Amino acid sequence: MKPLILGLTGSIGMGKSTVAAMFAGAGVPVFDADAEVHRLQAPGGAALPAIEAAFPGSTGPDGLDRAALGAAVFGDDAALARLEAILHPMVAAARNDFMASFADKPLVVLDIPLLFEKQGWSQVDRIAVVSAPAEVQRARVLARPGMTPDKFAAILARQLPDAEKRARADFVIPTGGTLDETRAAVARVIACVAGPPGE
Template sequence: MTPGPKVPSPKVPGPKILGLTGSIGMGKSTVAGMLRDLGVPVFDADAAVHELQGPDGGLVPAIEAAFPGTTGPHGVDRPKLGNAVFGDTERLARLEAIVHPAVAAMRKGFMAANAGAPLIVFDIPLLYEKVGDKGLDAVAVVSAPADVQRARVLARPGMTEAKFAAILALQVPDAEKRARADFVIDTGVSLDATRDQVVGIVRTLAGGK
């Protein structure tokens, strides 16, 4: 069932918050870049995780304690950590319990730093899978035809059909995401056409700014 238009709940005056999401290979990073080019502050959840797990990252000691041997001089060894939690729901939950509160704290700081902006964006790859849309004024889903998505993903170094299928199995289907979204951004068209869609959304949510 497709939800109707969101009715903003009473909250402290501040920026409107747009959640940006999309399945692998749909062009979400490109759209996030377009939003930044328009002057919209974007909080990148993946970038926050990389910072927290990188050299001298704040989560490196906790992750090493929970998963010995998965970190080194350059921070978290992501392949080793991935192997340590892959297919083990208990271990994955333990990792998420370390990571999610730290990312939430960074997001809170981002919101405080951009309290005067008319619109801010939370770039969250697994918004529907892990986070949900609570606290958001709207959600934009980045989408493209399945054949375009497949070609983009399989062109990535080290990607295989099996890996692609495994990733898709963990993600909410694109059709469902589009049905639940307030805005759908089509990246199966030219960059200019995609940019026009992004500009329209910003104008709608930010009052023409």
């Protein structure tokens, strides 16, 4: 038996990180694609030499200079594609290692921010979308340091609309209420998908 792979996704500010932590807290192994990218770009990270070669001046002793790299790729699809060509194979290798480590588990979660946008849906068995009302999402995102309405709009423009994600999901986990309500929704998803072996 191999694990059932649940893809976890959601637009910016929907509470996906909180929900991923709830799955982990319930004993479900979670692979966080964003966290892996951060590791690759941290001081000594495996991706730094290739990023520096492609975007000179974007790395240093402290790892990735996010402001410099952001300035190099923001709004430039070709530059973003070059960056993704460096990072995606490294993230895929780490994900394969993760899957091998938890091959005996009934359920694993792949936390993939752009699951629909980057064809990640093809790598999972079921999809859970984390969702909150638009006004809650907006308030959360604009409270982040350095975030502006223009930046928020640009990010949203690259993401599939929330309504479409919900329509394509096997499960929708609401995060607009209390943490206990969200935790209960996570527990229901686990109960649905992590049944006894053979189910």
